[in-house]
Amino acid sequence: MSALKDRLREDLTTAIKARDDLRSSTIRMVLTAITNAEVAGKEQVQLSDDDIVGLLSTEAKKRREAATAFEDGGRTEMAAKERAELEVITEYLPQQLSDVEISELIAAAIVKVGAAGEGMKAMGKVMGVVTPQVKGRADGAAVAAEVRRQLAS
Structure with missing residues (x-):
């Protein structure tokens, strides 16, 4: 059993009591998404904390995009x-990387x-190295934009 999943369940109980x-x-929505991911496919799996x-x-990205769409509408x-849902979800994510830290990793x-000196041809190679390092700690679109910027210069 994952520690993060246990924490979510405990926090759900606390939120219900409060x-x-x-x-x-x-939190219910997040736990449902976790359960759905665990039972998807041919056999049931237990998700790790990284998963x-x-x-x-x-889920956080969905909330950001939905908020923007609702604002535009x-x-x-x-x-x-x-x-507000994004704020709750963000509490369970690791500390986000700053722009400077992302730039240094890239x-x-x-x-x-x-x-x-290879230019944009090397985008895939660089993203392949950077993506595992920033997973869950930075927005993928922001990372890709910074990789493009650094490769272009």
């Missing part, structure tokens, strides 16, 4: 709800794979 509807519904962090990152109350990866 009658915190937003928190309890958000759960990946799933939480996906003039539905501010729905956007606020999505942002620079080190470029040196490691010898991609300096």
Whole structure:
């Protein structure tokens, strides 16, 4: 059993007892997504903490995108709800990397794979090294944009 999944279950119980509807519904949604991921496929699996962090990152990204879409559509109350759910989900994610830390990781990866001067052809090689290092700790689109920027210069 994963420690993160246990923590989510304990926090769900606490939120229900405190009658915190937003928190309890958000944690329920996350636990349901975890269960669905575990039973998907031909045989049931137990997700590790890393797998759960990946799933939480996906759920957080969904909330960010939905909040933006609701804002663009003039539905501010729905956007606020999505942002509130995002805050709850973010509590279970590892500390996010700063732009400087992301930039340093990418620079080190470029040196490691010898991609300096190759330009955009090396994008896949660099992303292959960087992605496992930033998983759950940075937005993939932001990382890809920084890789493009560094490879172009």
